[in-house]
Amino acid sequence: MNRAVRIQGTFVHTQRLGNLEILHDYLLVTDSTGVIAHFEAADSAQSQAALSSYAEPCITLPPGHFILPNFVDLHLHAPQFLYQGNGLHLPLMEWLNEYAFKAEERLDGDAALARRVYTRLARRLIQDGTGTVLLFGTIKEHTNLVLAEVMQKAGLRAFVGKLSMDISSRPSYMESSAQTSLQAAHSFVEKCRDLTASLPTHERLVEPVLTPRFVPTCSDELLVGLGKLSAAENLKIQSHLAEAHDQVEVVRSERGVEDIQVFDRSGLLTARTIQAHCTFLDVPSFKHVHSCGTSIAHCPLSNSYFSAEPFRLREALDEGVQIGLGTDIAGGYSLDLMNSMRHAVSISRMRQGAKIMAGLTDDDGKTLAIDWKEALYLATKGGAAALGLMTGVFAVGSPFDAQEICVFDSRGGGVGALDFFDHEGPGAVADPSVTIEMVEKWWCLGNAVNRTGMWVQGAKLDTSPL
Incomplete structure (x- = not known):
């Protein structure tokens, strides 16, 4: 497949936390593998040469459209999409027994249902602008291979984890021993890699990830073995860390230490590791997480349901921890990462409000709140960096993973829930440019209606309604 693309128009990205760039009238060109080969102002000599020398037709964005990096969902339980939006009334450990384990076991026993659920999940992710996703699967190997196949076929960049768990409150949903689980x-890992082995490197979009569910479902022997396997095979690791009060207490009572210590001594806090939640970590723990190179998937919506503590996002960022956002389906009810961005801002502002009400001041100039531009970074470049990807920004050498957003139409009227009264009716500004206020309004109010295109590695994805 030739993945060469030429697009001229407005590009928006956040190369650094809080630094939003709106680049008007730029030209982006990819090579045949979908990697950006040129990105400059369209009126530069190099851009003019590129316009005349490449055979591919140039896509010229209409007014009111801009190109943004795809969203990266750092934490999603694929089988739990089966019951998304249900069962959020229980504490975490009870919820797992009542909903999560049953749903996962059901998909493990019905490959046709699994394929149907995962196919719909992939389509929904594309509609919501998510081009890269880190997935928890189930225990059964075949079901996870179905998940990997579906994601590869859909054109999504996916990291797929087969669950490892040799301890369970549901005896029918566990592996018989640590050694069985490790095998x-x-x-x-071998079979997932084989799925794409015959493809060119740039078309291998799916990658296996080691996935110990969390400390309560994994023996020390299993965790240590997974740490060794990760090091030997250079495999990414994902799990849950310090998520909820009842989970933290279970680990303390059963292991006699914090779960961060269990992961650390097992060789599972590494630069290849993404830990979800981390709501009960303090600043010294963030310092240690940063020193290990471990990243965090912040899932604000599910934290609101299952954690007695809000995630200390600003403190983690201040310590240099790499952070992205996750939906945590189905612990979070929304698959749209835009909602994760909005909840991240809201919760951080409430933390800042609580600080103010407690009589604490910002004499040091620091605030616990984040703004929408910082949240956009976490949803794009932040998540990509956590996975070791070069996506999330528009730069020469980076794969072209992007979405096209439309905020106003040819008449200047807002699209979907967006309204721009200054650009409508008599005296309206003709051919207005995309402004930071327009991007902010989209961030607050936009949805799938505003998304008119999706690319992963230069390949255009199907964004048509289901």
Whole structure:
């Protein structure tokens, strides 16, 4: 497949936390593998040469459209999409028994249902602008291979994790021993890699990830074995860390230490690791997480339901921890990462409000709140960096993973829930440019209606309604 693309128009990205750039009338060109080969102002000599020398037709964006990096969902339980939006009334450990384990076991026993659920999940992700996703799967190898196949076919960049768990409150949903679990993890890694081995490197979009569910479902022997497997095979690791009060207390009572210590001594806090939640970590713990190179998937919506503590986002950022956002389906009810961005800002502002009400001041100039531009960074470049990807920005050498957003139409009227009264009716500004206020309004009010295109590695994805 030739993934060469030429697009001229407005580009928006956040190369650094809080630094939003709106680049008007730029030209982006990719090579045949979907990697950006040129990105400059369209009126530069190099851009003019590119316009005349490449055979591919140039896409010229209409007024009111801009190109933005795809969203990166750093934490999503694929089988739990089966019951998304249900069962959020229980504490975490009870919820797992009542909903999560049952749903995962059901998909493990019905490959046709799994394929149907995962196919719909992939379409929904594309509609919501998510081009890269880090997925928790189930225990059974075949079901996770179905998940990997579906994501590869859909054109999504996906990191797929077969669950490893040799302890469970549901005896029918666990692996029989640590050694059995380790053998299954190794087998899945090999077979998942085989799925794309015959493809060119740039078309291999799916990658296996080691996935110990969390400390309460994994013996020390299993965790240590997974740490060794990760090091030997250079495999990414994902799990849950310090998520909820009842989960933290279970680990303390059963292991006699904090779960961060269990992960650390097992060789599972590494630069290849993404830990979800981390709501009960303090600043010294963030310092240690940063020193290990471990990243965090912040899932604000599910934290509101299952954690007695809000995530200390600003403190983690101040310590240099790499952070992205996750939806945590189905612990969070919304698959749209735009809602994760909005909840991240809201919760951080409430934390700042609580600080003010407690009589604490910002004499040091620091605030616990984040703004929408910082949240956009977390949803794009932040998540990509956590996964070791060069996506999330528009730069030469980066794969072209992007979405096209439309905020106003040819008449200057807002699209979807967006309204721009200054650009409508008599005296309206002709051919207005996309402004920071327009991007902010889209961030607050936009949805799938505003999304008119999606690309992963230069390939155009199907964004048509289901």
